[in-house]
Amino acid sequence: MLCAQGVAAPLMLSSFLLLLVRANLPSGCLIASDILSCTNLGLNQVPVELPGMVATLDFNHNRIERLEAGSFSALPNLDTIRLAHNQLSRLTPGTFRNTSSIRHLDLSSNQLNIIEEHYFQELVGIKELLLYNNQIVRVESKALSGLSNLHKAYLSHNRLTDFPFFSIQEHPNLTTLDLSSNRMPNLPVKDIAALREKVQNGLFLHNNSLICECSMYSLFKQWEYRGFTAVTDFREEHTCLLYGEQRAVVHFLKHVRYFENCIIKLPTKRVSMEADAGNSVMLDCITSLKGKHLNYSWVSPSREYIAPPGNSNTLRMYSNGSLEILVAQENDSGVYLCMVHNHQESSNDSLEVNVTVQLRDQEEEPFNTGFTTLLGCIVSLVLVLMYLYLTPCRCWCLPATPSPANECSAQSSILTPTPPATTEGPGRKVSNNKHVVFLEPIKEAQNGRPRAALVLEHPKLAVTRSDADSVTSVFSDTTIVP
Template sequence: MLCAQGVAAPLMLSSLLLQLVRANLPSGCLIASDILSCTNLGLDQVPVELPVMVATLDFNHNRLEHLEEGSFAGLPNLDTVRLAHNQLSRLTPGTFRNTSNIRHLDLSSNQLNIIEEHYFQELVGIKELLLYNNHIVRVESKALSGLSNLQKAYLSHNRLTDFPFFSIQEHPNLTTLDLSSNRMPNLPVKDIEALKEKIQSGLFLHNNSLICECSMYSLFKQWEYRGFTSVTDFWEEHTCLIYGEQRAMVRFLKHVRYFDNCKIKPPVKKVSMEAYAGDSVMLDCITSLKGKHLNYSWVSDHYGYIAPPFSNNTLRMHSNGSLEILALDINDSGVYLCMVQNHQESSNDSLEVNVTVQIRRQEDEPFNTGFTTLLGCVVSLILVLMYLFLTPCRCWCRKQHIPATPNPANECSAQSSILTPTPPATTEGPGRKMSQSRPAVTQQPLAPDIWTTRAFPQ
């Protein structure tokens, strides 16, 4: 009874607390397990007291204009916060204090103007950030760079005229950055090309106010060649303005005649190579350029810039542009970029070689079929010999007791002389006793073609 009361007391207390929280929630809010939904209720502020066990908060379609400091503190299970379709214009410093567990934050369709550096500093675990359909004109350089777990950020349908691409060049996990449907006239092509490939492949820039120029066109043509979904899925939505005229808009991936005079940078060809530590490998700089005046150079993270003539105990660069690594080390893994230039024709080419160095493991001796066959034959022969010579005697070869005959001088066969345990008695010789008379027994054949013989007295 006391144990039951001890268990029931905490349950009653938690139930009472939940009822008190529900009493303080606005009318119309719904609690479903660990979800609190207060959508489309005309709320102008977040309730002060929220259920502790809640994991998802949904305040979409309200009239929230301001969020207090620590509005969502004290909710250890909070994972998702939805604040879309409200009237938020800025966020108070400390709004997301003590909310490091939040993974998904939806602030779309509000009135945010500037994404300041402090907005999301406390959201160290954020993975998805929805900011589309606001009035954003600027994103501060450190607003997203500190969010190391961020994977997807959506800032489309805003009023951005530029973006600090340099601030996310070393971002470890970002794979999707949607900047489409903004007002960007120019792109910092070099900063974008310096981004990691996984960021470039998920960078959406269609439906901007881009001015038609060769560097911009070359960037998107490379992405198209490499099959980036940010281009292939929105192929016709990539537009630019000729001379910046709004009425002179062209779909530059579909209608390419305007860019015929552009010297498009060829897409980087990629090759992968695997080798073992200690081996020597030759990295060939394959190029489509022809001529005698080609200049070759290599760039790698481990060795830096390499140009001929170059030779040491580790690397050797040949006249045809090939780079030889004499003895691979595990640290030699990485990307090696070969660049080829023809100054007379003002053309260039490049090749990217991804080298993976593995540790060689000691391999077992190869399976020798001939040896195992010979061994099997020897074992079989030994088993046959054991069967022939070591098998116990059958019953017909066992020693048998032959009854004595009445006259010892009568019947005695060679077969019986072998099989009888003692030699037959004889009357000759000193000290020999005469054997007693025994009844005669006829010897039957013991096996085919073996018959007894009769001995006649002399």
């Protein structure tokens, strides 16, 4: 009875504390583990008192118009805030004071108009920022540049006519910037070309109001040539306006006749290869140029110009443009540049080959580690089977006379398929000399129910063909039900 009271008391106390916490929350809010969900309740503001242990706040689909300064400062474990489908038009300075633990912030489907510099500067740990489907017309230059941990920012379906690309040229971690479905007529091509390659790979600019012109076309053709996700996943959605005319929309990556007079300088192709020191290495100069009048030349990592037949010591060049490193050494590693020129058509092409020469190990292992482990397991299994079934038993060969010491009981218990009966009864004794070879594992019965898990669904505004993060961001509108 005392034990039952000892168990019931903490449960009653926990229930009381839970009711106490819930008493300060609007009716309809749900708490499960470290998640607080107050979705679709018609709330005008975020509750003043929030449970301190909360890591995820979900206030989607309400009527919240304003966030007070320090609204979330008393939540040290806060990781995710969802405020989609509300009526926020601006953020009060200090809204995210003392919230360095936040990693995900969803402000999509609100009425934000300008992203000011002070909005997110206190979110030093933010990794994902969702701002799509607002009314944003301007992003101030330092609004995102100070967020050094930011990986993904989604600003699609807004009213942007430009974006401060120069402010994110040195951003260390940004990999996805979705600016699709806005109203940008022109692109600062030089600023975009100066972005890091991983940013360009995840910079989505389709479905804008771009005016067809050569620099814009050249930028996207280079991205297509390099296989960037931003183009390959939305090739048909890249359109531009001929002469700026709204009715003259063309899919410029499919219909290129308008750009026939544009000079497109495609980036240098690069391939990588590895070689062992002491071996010969053949570098092929792969080019899209055709014809019999092609001239090839190479530039080595040491800036040596190489033309047929090459130099007589270390490099040999062939008429088809291939370059052979006769005896590769570690100092031959580096980038080799092949240049191809067609004099008749005045066209050029180039290829970079990044060669890495590795020193071979002096003593190679005779067996792979995984193979050795497998072989050891097989040998062990064979020995066990031999021990069980092939061990000679001298007890079976002896007359059936009782042995005072039961010296064969251990061996017979191993070899006998079923254990001998040990029934108690008159004139019989229960055997005290029990030998167990294998124990069947006991299945442990689980008391209690499994811990409930919340499945948070994230439907997407648009789904990419290869990368779910690339397009128009992740919706998090679903009401959480524990």
